[in-house]
Amino acid sequence: MEQITQPLIPAPTESADLEYEVPREGVGRNVVIDAYLATRSLPPLMDRKRFSNEVRAWAGALGRQAWIGDKYAPVVRTLLAQPAVAEVDRGLLDGVEEACTTYAGPLSRYSLGWVISLDVWQPDDLPLHVSTLYRESARSAAVAVRRDMTDPPAEPLPAxxxxxxxxxxxxxxxxxxxxxxxxxxxxxxxxxxxxxxxxVTKLRRDHDAKRDLLERDESDEMSAVIERAIVDFGAVPDEQFPPEQLKRFELAAEIKVNEIFDDQLARYAETSPAENVDETRRRLVVECLRVLKKDARAGHDHTGESAAESPEEELARLGRVLDGVERGAWTKANQVRADLEDRDRRRRNSTAKVRHRRTRGVTYASELLARAAERIDADPDLRIDGRPSWEAATAKAMLQRRQVAARFDPDDLRELIGRKWNAKTPKNTGLSDEDEAVTEVLLVMLTQIGRAERDIRAERGPTEKAAES
Known part of the structure; x- marks a missing residue:
């Protein structure tokens, strides 16, 4: 890892004339922005769709500034602030064009440039569901920089x-x-x-939330990136829980796993490699930690600051919170064991000579997506108050309509999910913004597709599995 560097705005170049038609009903600012974008070239790592969204965000922010109305015209300020407003006057639309070319475009190059700067912290050769966590963390950082540039916070920034x-x-x-x-x-x-x-705040939050979906080396690598960012470069993440409280959670989780699952793990160890047993134990601890954190966020007191409560009493109370976790945690552990055993089978079969044959790929893809959609319904962790969460319902709908197969480009999927999030106020979700929604829906789909694929492979055996590949 290396220190990230501040992106710099390139020197302005001569602007090309923008080409767009103005019908009788007029056009809004987004037509002008699209015409502006068509004349721009971007750095290789800068996503054009994200840049388009960034220009729109800066245009809206400029439309909230009184001096824009003084410099151009009050109508230009309104056009920038309200994309639904249309105008036919070319002179006023030229004001929108100049504001985008002079201000919104260069400012977007700067704020979105932080995604490129933070790319140096993403390890190479990662699976899609893991690299997505890093990319979304970088995009979250770019949004945070822009927000501070347009709406400075009242408090100093922690360093x-x-x-x-x-x-x-x-x-x-x-x-x-x-x-x-x-x-x-x-x-x-x-x-x-x-x-x-x-x-670091978003990457650590996503790491904690998705740790049971990561392989041990992926989790360890992500933890190392977070630690180096904090220790070597001075990143200061927002703390959801104080360190002392997290240590108490971890201790309570370890104690509960030893108390509840020692017998099951001992029996499992009789027929399985030690590394598989260790990984299952680790995932059980992760699940217990998740329950404790969820309970604490719901408003229950886990601070341990009561003068009448000893450390032993507090651990006993935390243990009671985990009393109901046994069935759910062991169910997850069963899936972990199945995953590990499937991995071991793949290793054994990798040296076997397998006869390949043609299969109908469309049929296989349809079955895979249908299985993944069914798995979403069966996953209790994707429910809130007994009903499927917004992110689960969205992922299921996209799988059933085969939008995943039709839009295999992750950027296309992100755009589609973002539109669904912004179409109306989502209900039955713990997510707070579009970036979180995109990350969560993608991870739900990728996770369930991977598990559905393992189900199909286990049912068909190694010969048929190879034929589908």
């Missing part, structure tokens, strides 16, 4: 040894934005710290 004063709103006046576009370095320390803090 390793102190805190950093919050710079003024970059677009608070024409003079401020011009100064920034000329020289971004005065914001370097603040924005670098903000990007690191947001990246």
């Amino acid at each position: 390793r040894d102190s805190s950093l004063a919050v710079p003024p709103c970059v677009i608070g006046s024409e003079e401020l934005v011009t100064e920034f576009l000329d020289d971004q370095t005065p914001r370097s320390d603040y924005d670098t710290q903000r990007a690191m803090n947001a990246y």
Whole structure:
């Protein structure tokens, strides 16, 4: 890992004339933005769809600034702020074009550039469901930087040894934005710290939430990235729980796993490799930790700060919280064992000579997606108050309509999920924003597709399995 660097806005180039038609009913700002985007070239690692969304976000932020109305016209300010408003006057639309070319576009190159800067922290050769966690953390960091640039927080930014004063709103006046576009370095320390803090916060949160879906080496590697970002580079994540409280949770989880599952694990060890037993134990602890954290977030007191409660009493109370976890945790452990045994079978069969034959790939794909959709219904962890969560229902609908197969490009899938999230206020979900929604739905689909594939392989045996590959 290396220190991330501040992205810099390239020198402006001569603008090409934008081409778009203005019908009798007029056009809104997004038509102008699309025409602007058609004339832009981007760095190789900058996603064009994300850049388009970033320009729209900056256009909206500029539309909230009074000086934009003074510089161009009040109608131009309204057009920037409200994409549904249409205009036929070419002169006013030229004002929107100039605001995008002069301000929104270059500002987007800077804020979205933090995704490229943070790419140096993502390990190479990762499976899609793991690399998605890193990418979404980098995108979350870019959003955090933009929000601080447009709506500076009231409190100083936490840093390793102190805190950093919050710079003024970059677009608070024409003079401020011009100064920034000329020289971004005065914001370097603040924005670098903000990007690191947001990246590590989201990556650690996703790691904790999805740790039972990661292989041990994937989990260990992600933990190492988080630790190095904090220790070596000074990232300061937002803490959901104080370190002392997390240590108590971990101790209570270890005790409960030993208390409940020792006999089952001992029997499992009689017929399975030691590494599989260790991995099953680790996943059981992860599940117990998840239950404790969920209970604490629901408002139950796990601080252990009561003067009348000894450490032993507190651990006993935490243990009582976990009393109902046995069935669910062991069910998950059964899936872990099945996964490990399937992995061992694949290793044994990798050297076997298998006869390949043609199969109908479309039929297999249909069965795979249908199985994955059925698995979503059967997974109790994808329910809230007994009903499927929004993310589970969305993933199931996309699998049933074969939108996963038709839109195999992850960026296309992200865009589709984002539109579903923004179409109306989602219900029955613990998610808070579009980025979380995209990550969660993708992970639900990828996880259930992988498990459905293992089911099919186990049923058909090695010869038929090879034929489908």
